[in-house]
Amino acid sequence: MRKPWFTCMWLALVSLPAYAGVPAESFQLLEPVHDGAGHALELKAPDGRLVPVARPYHGPLESRVRAVLASGVAEMLPAIDAQVRRVGSHPASCPSLGNGIAIYISDEDGGFARKDLYVERAPGRPAFCQDYFIDITLDRASLEDGLFEEVLAHEYGHVLLRRLLGPVPPTPSRQPHSVFTVTDPVTAFDEGFGIQMQPLAARMTVTPGFRARVEGRSAASAADLWLSRRETWVRETAVPHNDFVFAPAPPGENGDAYARWLAAETSLPADPCHLKSGDQMMASEGVAATFLYRLLDVGADSKAVAHRYAQLVQVLAHVGKWPAQAPLVALVRAWGEVYPGEKDDVTRLFLDVTYGATASMALHDQAEQLSCIGARGALTGFVPALKAYRRALAKLDARVAAGQTALDAALGPSLWLADPDVRIAEQPWSVERKLPLVVDLNTADEPALRLLLGDRLLAAKLARARRQGPFASLDDASRRAALDGDQQALLQHLASLYRALPDFVRR
Known part of the structure; x- marks a missing residue:
């Protein structure tokens, strides 16, 4: 109740x-x-x-x-x-x-x-x-070196969610979850919640070795080049700075489709001229972690942080179960229900972190252009573009607050596709490929589409058509990408293969 x-x-x-x-x-x-x-x-x-x-x-x-x-x-x-x-x-x-x-x-x-x-x-x-x-x-x-306390904090985040929302339901995506990847909204929320506790642990630690590691004063080691160590570092540093709203640079054309897909799945968000879409952000544990970190880590005073977590517990208890769609959006709405006096501030924080991408495709595109201008050092273009973006964000914020625009107005439906014959490994370092590749047509990047479809041109056509906004359906995707009859039939077939897959619950 x-x-x-x-x-x-x-x-x-x-x-x-x-x-x-x-x-x-x-x-x-x-x-x-x-x-x-x-x-x-x-x-x-x-x-x-x-x-x-x-x-x-x-x-x-x-x-x-x-x-x-x-x-x-x-x-x-x-x-x-x-x-x-x-x-x-x-x-x-x-x-x-x-x-x-x-x-x-x-x-x-x-x-x-x-x-x-x-x-x-x-x-x-x-x-x-x-x-x-x-x-x-x-x-x-x-x-x-603080790894024990960092992992402990992350895993307790999962315990907290399960105590308040129950066991994590089956999720559609099968690829290895990672701060680098786009999976599905439930996985992203669950893992993002654990991740946001890692930079908090780093900031609050009194362990000298942990402090030295975070500040870059620990002894250099070639072992730090390993993927998992890289990921730990970017969880501590890139998450607070909201780097994961950006897309990774596309992999080169050379190499087989699986190698290109794996490169995209393990790459840093290094392309300042391309923001993830709103749907991709909701399925990114890196974006989820950033929003949650900024929502909860409110300053140096540990009692203020504790109060914020106490509020969060009440909000999640109010939610009571795993939301079926966009848990991050559900959390923002629930926070406003439980704490009406904070509704506008929390909503504005969400719009700030996501650049309004879940509510307005136009603002997403405007932010993307602003970032690209700024990254190239084009000062004469950046200053007026910044002013225009701030005006547009304030206008969107006011419309959302007034109930005129929904916080998820720019999100599309999940359009899951799969082919049991296209298989991926459970982890990047695993040799055996045991799991089917499952992708959402509204979040999959070009390398994932190419691996699943086995067709470079078809993957490019779909990725290009989606730049104008999420697909409303498979028929909408077929129309906007100008697919022929065989290509349309292929999408419908892959959707039916996904529906036939058994449930998948991550460990």
Whole structure:
């Protein structure tokens, strides 16, 4: 049941935390129970899934872990989690752990928000724990360079969303999610929410190694050229600066279609003359992360940040379930419902971050032209263009505030296409291609369309036609791109193949 706005405001105020000393029970540190062969033990949950068996962790790094948990962004999490548990409509049950945040220190590659495990308080007596927990790896290096606290913050973001909105529903896109990629609106919101906590963790850290890494003072290492390390860096730096509203530079024409697609999926947003469309922005976890970071990270005062998160919890509890369309737009609208006095400011922030692209194709194009002029240093053109853009943005803001233009007026429907014979890898570094490529005709870039369609000219025609705005339907795409009968039939066939695919739930 939705609560009146003044009740939500009161709950947010009384939820403000005091951080003096984080009780040990606020974080439940767990480690795997091993079988006789030394493997991490798993048991079947009531629904048949294999889940870990864990016991309390009291290893050699416990005191150092708890020192990290009592500082920086981690220090805020127990109070946030307590509020989430109070107001959320998706309760958990774990008597053996109480209400602390469970951290499972994995033997293997961690970094996941997971649900359900068994907890052994006494050997051989596992108790089922129906709750979310953070699966993470631990060593001295990750404590010293801040990676542990950064991953912890990211994964807790996923825990928060699942407590308030429930399990993430099946999503259409299959490609590896990344701050560089365009996937689908639900995946983008979920991952963007976790990502926005990483620059916050970087700003609030008291860990010297983390601070040195963020400020570029840590020792140079060729290992930093690896994709995942590059991505961590741009999450910390490019997200706050809103770089991901821009498209990546198109890959060269040389190379096979898969190599071009992979290059586009892993490239920095380096083209200042091309903004993502509104639909692409809503499916970009980088854009989602920027908006959420700017919405929630309101200054140096940790209590002000905590208050903002307390407000967010109330807003998400008001939403209550995963929105079917554009969760970012749904969040902005819900914020205005819960906190009417902040409706205009939050809406304006959203329009600022997205350059109005979800509400007006014309303003998107105007911002794109302004960026291109500015990037080339054309001062005589930039100054008048900037003034004109600001006037147009203010006009759009006023129209949205007055209810004359919808915040999502320029978004199109999802037009999903797939071909089970065109397969992609689960991760960029994976050799085997197991998953079908699935694309939305209203968000896919030219390399993705070329890989799916197997036709360079057809991909270019569709990408060019969409520059005038999102397609209303497959028939609209066929008409605007001047497709022949065979090409129209191909789009309809790929849409039917997508509908026949089984549901896909990301880990």
